[in-house]
Amino acid sequence: SYKQKCEHYRRLFNVSPPDRLLADYSCALQKDILIQGRMYIAEHHVCFHANIFGWETKVVIRNRDIRNVTKERAAKFFPTAIQIVTYRPHEKYFFTSFTARDKAYLMVFRVWQNALLK
Helix, strand or coil: CHHHHHHHHHHHHCCCCCCCEEEEEEEEEECCCEEEEEEEEECCEEEEEEEECCEEEEEEEEHHHEEEEEEEEECCCEEEEEEEEECCCCCEEEEECCCCHHHHHHHHHHHHHHHHHC
């Protein structure tokens, strides 16, 4: 249920209740290897979590630190990726293997724009 997902999100990333979870998507983070996990989009953060055989990966991006969000292609051919570039620290995060890339992109773009307006 939505309430369980919100509690899971808060426990994973240690965020306070005002940061409301809006959506979550299965995807992979491209590092040296593809790390399959889940992207969580909230009012104030975009987060990623993966736990593969006990090896845990967490990424927390504050929406107000996002510099750019773009739709990208995985392996130059497949339109299944999103890249997020941040100001502080200057990082590039390449998320791929979305089944609903356009929906995820639109949600990330909207929370980023809302952060810029505040």
